Amino acid sequence: DQQVKQNSPSLSVQEGRISILNCDYTNSMFDYFLWYKKYPAEGPTFLISISSIKDKNEDGRFTVFLNKSAKHLSLHIVPSQPGDSAVYFCAASSGAGSYQLTFGKGTKLSVIP
Amino acid sequence: EADIYQTPRYLVIGTGKKITLECSQTMGHDKMYWYQQDPGMELHLIHYSYGVNSTEKGDLSSESTVSRIRTEHFPLTLESARPSHTSQYLCASSGSPGAFFGQGTRLTVV
Numbered sequence: 483d484q485q486v487k488q489n490s491p492s493l494s495v496q497e498g499r500i501s502i503l504n505c506d507y508t509n510s511m512f513d514y515f516l517w518y519k520k521y522p523a524e525g526p527t528f529l530i531s532i533s534s535i536k537d538k539n540e541d542g543r544f545t546v547f548l549n550k551s552a553k554h555l556s557l558h559i560v561p562s563q564p565g566d567s568a569v570y571f572c573a574a575s576s577g578a579g580s581y582q583l584t585f586g587k588g589t590k591l592s593v594i595p
Numbered sequence: 596e597a598d599i600y601q602t603p604r605y606l607v608i609g610t611g612k613k614i615t616l617e618c619s620q621t622m623g624h625d626k627m628y629w630y631q632q633d634p635g636m637e638l639h640l641i642h643y644s645y646g647v648n649s650t651e652k653g654d655l656s657s658e659s660t661v662s663r664i665r666t667e668h669f670p671l672t673l674e675s676a677r678p679s680h681t682s683q684y685l686c687a688s689s690g691s692p693g694a695f696f697g698q699g700t701r702l703t704v705v
Binding site: 582 | 601604605628630635636637638639640643653654683685687693694695696697698699701
């Protein structure tokens with residue numbers, strides 16, 4: 483049973499517009515959430531994270547929103563750029579220092595010039 | 596900047612061969628991980644280590660084995676490669692929630 487779900491396998495957005503990537507989770511023990519960006523044949527690159535004590539974290543063009551009651555988080559990219567085209571993975575971990583990550587299946591973002 | 600290295604980047608090998616995928620990090624992290632990813636799928640944890648001489652199996656069953664003799668080194672070994680082992684293998688380390696990943700090894704067993 484998938485504990486972290488990214489229900490949209492792909493998303494296409496015009497350059498300059500907002501990209502919104504969504505992620506749902508089922509495990510209420512998760513208390514730290516991350517977004518990674520991945521190019522084919524490369525390792526994931528950390529983008530942004532959020533602790534469960536917050537509902538928003540912003541870093542430049544990237545903002546992550548967390549809705550704990552809905553067990554939902556989203557990544558907003560504004561403005562979207564062609565270089566943002568990649569697969570984006572949502573990941574979650576539960577505390578107690580394990581730092582093990584549970585990943586979603588990813589959403590492939592295509593930013594069209 | 597995160598410094599975690601995997602070699603080789605690509606490997607094509609025949610069935611039955613023994614292989615070792617190398618992973619090294621220079622950040623002094625105690626926690627290290629191996630993930631496996633098939634195209635279009637999530638990353639699955641196959642092994643992890645919380646320090647020297649500590650290794651555990653992850654959520655996804657794997658025929659591979661790992662060792663952790665030094666903090667910075669976490670190699671993965673397949674004693675007898677099979678086509679079903681064809682996948683991308685990603686090594687990671689962390690010193691806080693989250694992880695830094697290496698560039699991965701794309702393994703193809705023919």
